[in-house]
Amino acid sequence: MLIPTAHHDAFRVSRTLDKSPIQKAFQLVSQGPAVLDLTRPGQYGPRGLGAADCRDLSVVFAGVESMADDARDQHDKDDRKLQPTDEAALSARFQRLGERLGKLNRSRASDRQPGEPPASDPSAIARGLRLSVELVAGVLVGAGIGWLLDRWLGISPWGMIVFLLLGFAAGVLNVMRVAGVVQPNKLDPPGSK
Amino acid sequence: MDPIHQFEIKNLFVLTRIGGHEIAFTNSALYMVIALAVISALMIGATTSRALVPGRMQSIAEISYEFIANTLRQSAGSEGMKFFPLVFTLFMFILTVNMLGLIPYTFTVTSHIIITVSLALLVFLTVIVYGFKKNGLRFFKLFVPSGIPIVILPLVTFIEVLSFISRPISHSVRLFANMLAGHITLKVFAGFVTMLGAAGFFGWMGAVLPLGLTVALTALELLVAFLQAYVFAILTCIYLNDAIHPGH
Structure with a gap:
């Protein structure tokens, strides 16, 4: 029975630690008031409007509002006209979205022109790697032929020079x-041709 | 510790004797056979299932086919596809041999210039033979640029011929030099680790730097191993294009 006692003691210690005012305040803020369980918008709504799907809550609300407005507009157009303030706010929002x-x-267009090959194009790297050896190869071939001609024709050093x-x-x-x-x-x- | 030691050719067993010279099966030959076995296993094993939705191995085989086929079509046109077996074999062989050489304690076949020169000469002679077979004597017009004044035409033609002759040299030296230099650099930096380690505790502390560099160099060599195989293949395509397309 030693171990459960020790466990109980430890539990009590942790409980007393929890009683500190800062911890309590933190608990209250993080969990929210226990009475109002509607802590998230759309908690009881349809699945598509779940808060997990849309992080930006204002977007959800705006979307719901405008959808509702549209439906109402189509339903009874004569009864209700769009308020001028609503229209101004909407156009302002459109303008901001457009901007x-x-x-x-x-910013995307400045990244890459459509005609340009991508930066990590393997053929471009391949072309760069080719450059160094090409010059050396030409000089080597010239030197080799010159040396052979010098030996065969006995015209040293002219074959090599030319x-x-x-x-x-x-x-x-x-x-x-x-x-x-x-x-x-x-x-x-x-x-x- | 000797960084050149890894390139030593060792005779494993003697196959036969021709005129007093022993023809031996060397470690180089062994790694070529291993590369051949790896490629065959990859290609044959991957294409036996022939699934409509490819598995992992089949995807590798299909990607390598598409890669080389696209490169060849872009460089030499669809008429160049008759040389696809040659280009694909060269690419897969060089790539596999390069990659096998990156495994510690293995031998890098392409770090010997005799191998790369023979591969480059194979391409060079193929271009010459096929060029003359297809175009006849018009193949010589490759060396005579149009629109050049008659006074300097001999000089320009001569430079063109030299440029043509230098092709197999640059083709082979590039692959050989890259693999040789890369492996020597790796060996030297890895050697620093053990040398510093002999100096005691602070030596081991300092050895972290060359060890990190060795890891980074291994990644670089992995890139170089692929790129050199690709460069070899794309140059083969470009040279074959000269032989295939008279008018382009």
Whole structure:
């Protein structure tokens, strides 16, 4: 019987702690008055109007109101006319909505133009990765051919000089093709087909 | 500790002897066979069910097919689809081999230039052979740009030829250099961790930095492994386009 006693003691301690005025006030605020159980709007309404579905309560209420207004307007149009103040408030709300939508659309449009490829386009990264090696490859080919010609024809150093320069030009051409500055070579010029 | 040690070729067993040279089954060959088995298992295993609503494996196979098919169609047109088996095989092989190499204690096949050069030469010779077969001698017009004054035409033609010859070099060196450099960097930074750890408690504290960098570099290498396979495939498509489309 030791353990239940200890448990009981602990429970009592916690109860006495609960009795502090700050805790009580907090309890009252957080739980609300116990008598009025209608703490949330639409608690007993249809499911679609549940508070969990719509966080912004003003939207729910405005929507319900305007729907009701519409229905009443259609039902007995002659009896009741829209108050001028209501109309002004509605138009003001429309204007504010339009402004907010426009701002949203503009901020989206500044992100990306429709024709542009996305920023994380793999082909763009691939093109960037290609650039570095293309120049080196051209120079290497020029140097290689120059060295071979020097050895075979015995014209050292002229083969190396000329072909290194030509290879450099070929490398620059490669890089410009990758970067899109020069159009890729075609077998036939356009229009000769 | 030696960062180059991981690229060493080891003979696993000797297959045969040709003219005094042993033809051995190396660790490189072993990892190529493993890559082949992985690709075959993925592709055959994924397509056996042929579900209308694809499962996970089937989705991977379909996504890789769509990816390469779209790349090929964009670069070489739908006529280039006859080279789809070549491009798809190259892409899947390089991708799988790169990814296998990222697993610790494995061997990276593409970090040897002999492999990448042979792959690049395969593409290069395919372009030349198919280009001449399809276009005949008109294939030479690839080197003669139109609208160039006759005075500098020989020079420009020569530069074009050099540019064409440099293709397999840039094609192979890019893949080889990226994989080699990436793995050496990973090894060096991972080596720092154990070296600092030998210095005692404060060494281990300091080792957090290279360890974090190693993790970050592994992620980068994962990206590079995919991108290099993609670059190799897209360049293959671009080069094939020269052979396929005379007028574009």
